[in-house]
Amino acid sequence: MTMRNTLKKLIPYAVVGVMSGATTFGAFNYFNVKNHDSDFNYFAPKTSDAKYASFNMAGVGDDFVKAAKMTVPAVVSIKNFSNKKSRTSDQDMFDFFFNPFGGNPRQQQQAPPPNMPTGMGSGVIISPDGYIISNNHVIAGATKLEVVLSNKKSYVANLVGTDPTTDIALLKIEEKGLPYLNFANSDNVEVGQWVLAVGNPMGLNSTVTAGIVSAKGRSIDLLSQQSKSPIESFIQTDAAINPGNSGGALVNPNGELIGINSAISSKTGYYEGYGFAVPSNLARKVVEDIKQFGLVQRGFLGVVPLDLSDERTVAAYNQQKKSNLKSGDGVYLIEVADKGGAEDAGLRTGDIITKVDNTAVSSYYDLSFAVGSKRPGDKVAVSYLRNGKQSTVNVTLKDQTGGTSLRSKADLSVTEKIGSEFEPLSEKFKTDYGLTSGVIAKNVQDGSEMSKIGIVDNYIVIEVNGKPVNSQKDIEKILQGYSGNVQVKYVDEMGRITTRGFKMP
Known part of the structure; x- marks a missing residue:
């Protein structure tokens, strides 16, 4: 078998990320055999460009082009507007999702310019009527969410629900006939198969990168930073993912959604070869729960x-x-x-x-x-x-309250809706610390309304909507059937008294 025939058989299987290097190396060997008495030829002559370009096309095939055409219109840019300080422009809300194993000295906290987002990420349209899946950390803390389609059309999105345990969020825009992606069965994903990552990294809209599945079922102890009981079973890929890709699509060559890109392992905050995506089966289950029940139905062993x-x-x-x-x-x-x-x-x-x-x-x-x-x-x-x-x-399996029935938000108690239980303070404690009322927050749930306003376990809530509280029943009585804004006055671990509010879910 000639060297030329050998190259034709081997190069189509070369990894896309090193394809140009592989063809150059092949060219070097081929022409060095032909000209063994001459100096080394480190570059193939221009007359060979078309031949090696065709080798590249044979390697990736038309599948990548087809998948990209299907995927790009269904991937959106998400702008997070909030009152907090932002990080460097065009980076995701929580840069630790892109930098779990090191610091990025380049990142500086800075006040956002007026009418500018405090963070940016990506999302995937999953239905023609405007449902969009993204990461929880992309939308965290938002007072306004703006969605920009690949055709530059912009919408204000409603947040339907979130699940910090899986880092998944569901948004909705009011539109019909939108391009969308179908969920694939991520259990069928194989290590070594080709994948495309599509998102909006570093302000570069509709960016497509290619790679392979490097591993499945990967846990990197990442979501424990926002959840007490995280679910991690990431698809690992070497497709290039950078800040801004969070919430974007990981698809197979058929253009089917196999994962939601969430993080990279990096010492600098930028791509270094390892990206992680929430598998589509888990993401789909979370989305279906949020759409049908308004909250995630999660089973527990106990x-x-x-x-x-x-x-x-x-x-x-x-x-x-x-x-x-x-x-x-x-x-x-x-x-x-x-x-x-x-x-x-x-x-x-x-x-x-x-x-x-x-x-x-x-x-x-x-x-x-x-x-x-x-x-x-x-x-x-x-x-x-x-x-x-x-x-x-x-x-x-049972839920956290010991029940086995599926419940909607309407079935939840007041404390379940706001995400915390409460224990009364002893009279001695009140006397010692000069309090006339108060309850201790316990079992504060990740991503709950109480958690969002800064309350954690063992903080003391002294008033709700201007009324003193001394038991969990007091809080339930004040908020039962209430649908407006809730004001909570509490004491933190430093003894500071703070009042913050949320909309009663």
């Missing part, structure tokens, strides 16, 4: 887990509890909640979960994805080790 794959966590646990747990695959149950699904099924403290349905559980993130992508009332087969013996039980 356990306190310990990730055995994290050696440092295991070592810390052993030191604290004077135990001798060994690190490895699986999730060790530190505690099983009373009347939870796990307890009902017979799981006990000390069991090690190794599998949920058909998903092997090697770490906490495997468990959170397998269970968190289900709804209350769903049943899952949980395989576990107890005293070295493998067993499997069926567990009926």
